Amino acid sequence: MSRFLIPQYASLEAYVPGEQPRDRRYIKLNTNESPYPPSPEVVAAVSADAVRDLRLYSDPECRDLKKALADRYGLSPKNVYLANGSDDILNFAFMAFCDRETGAAFPEITYGFYRVFAALHGVPALEIPLREDFSIDYRDYRNIGRTVVIANPNAPTGLSLPLSSVEEIVKSNPGQVVVVDEAYVDFGGETALPLLEKYDNLLIVRTFSKSRSLAGARLGFAFASEELISDLETLRYSTNPYNVNRLTLLAGEAAIRSDDYFTENCRKIMKTRDWVSGELKALGFTVLPSCANFLFASTPRMSGEDFYLGMKERGVLVRHFSNPKISDFNRITVGSEEEMEIFVREAGALQSEGRKGQGR
Numbered sequence: 001m002s003r004f005l006i007p008q009y010a011s012l013e014a015y016v017p018g019e020q021p022r023d024r025r026y027i028k029l030n031t032n033e034s035p036y037p038p039s040p041e042v043v044a045a046v047s048a049d050a051v052r053d054l055r056l057y058s059d060p061e062c063r064d065l066k067k068a069l070a071d072r073y074g075l076s077p078k079n080v081y082l083a084n085g086s087d088d089i090l091n092f093a094f095m096a097f098c099d100r101e102t103g104a105a106f107p108e109i110t111y112g113f114y115r116v117f118a119a120l121h122g123v124p125a126l127e128i129p130l131r132e133d134f135s136i137d138y139r140d141y142r143n144i145g146r147t148v149v150i151a152n153p154n155a156p157t158g159l160s161l162p163l164s165s166v167e168e169i170v171k172s173n174p175g176q177v178v179v180v181d182e183a184y185v186d187f188g189g190e191t192a193l194p195l196l197e198k199y200d201n202l203l204i205v206r207t208f209s210k211s212r213s214l215a216g217a218r219l220g221f222a223f224a225s226e227e228l229i230s231d232l233e234t235l236r237y238s239t240n241p242y243n244v245n246r247l248t249l250l251a252g253e254a255a256i257r258s259d260d261y262f263t264e265n266c267r268k269i270m271k272t273r274d275w276v277s278g279e280l281k282a283l284g285f286t287v288l289p290s291c292a293n294f295l296f297a298s299t300p301r302m303s304g305e306d307f308y309l310g311m312k313e314r315g316v317l318v319r320h321f322s323n324p325k326i327s328d329f330n331r332i333t334v335g336s337e338e339e340m341e342i343f344v345r346e347a348g349a350l351q352s353e354g355r356k357g358q359g360r
């Protein structure tokens, strides 16, 4: 117990990021990073000249990158927001649109940070159970009178909601903000972008971390009505107007210029994902249908934790969650084809070893 942390934060259960062990080399399939490097254009953009310019503050308005994103997605720069990773945006959204009176609602099984942000800001959170098949029932969120936060595709399940269901949620809560976290949408989900022109309470949150290979650059973006963007800007300017640094702004612009490169990477990842899914099913695994760059899978042969530990011993890191509702499962990031061939081989070997040892 810290002597200095104020009581308000003393009982916070902070978010636990995926482990980054250094004891040996692992095939890292536990934090949903891209196996592919950023495009050559991104690498070139972070030049020696750009480094020399670091003596200057970054553009707090992020004009060039906002313009590039607006052009790419057919919007006005006034509908675009940028921050230091989408976690930063989600944090601002909880600050801006939730309080003791306006609580939050999100699925019981979803991105773990929503619960942390709600607790951080003293926001009562309604955690709505998923259906038996791990899907979100959009009807649970209609007329809910709370700020809704939904990841679509959801994490760690990978399941996706159709646009019509998202629209039902947005339409039936005109007085509340509906946050749709589209961190994984580029891997086969359906974006809520077409709803933006109809609904001013919709906030779409995106990131360069997954489909654009820039997890380490920390760059998130959001699309919404001018009103919501301006609310979020008030909070950004009240904390750190330079929260997106110069190198990251340049990297982001170059990433948008080389969109074809990233689209091709997503295509490769989806192809590898579908291959791994088939292989795991052939090994007897239950695998949820994924619209993301990861698979959520369980095996009847051993507990989720034993699978996680066994794979770690074999040099492959996957993500296990201790929540009993999903503790049979592991979330497996889709790596390169070569990495996933090793994963499938080791998963098969671990299963037959487990069977010999325990007969389970």
Ligand SMILES: *Cc1c(COP(=O)(O)O)cnc(C)c1O
Residues within 6 Å of the ligand: 032, 084, 085, 086, 087, 088, 111, 151, 155, 181, 183, 206, 207, 208, 209, 215, 218, 219, 220
């Ligand atoms: C990875 C992830 C984020 C965080 O992305 P950053 O932009 O790297 O902060 C947000 N939401 C979901 C659902 C994620 O999986």
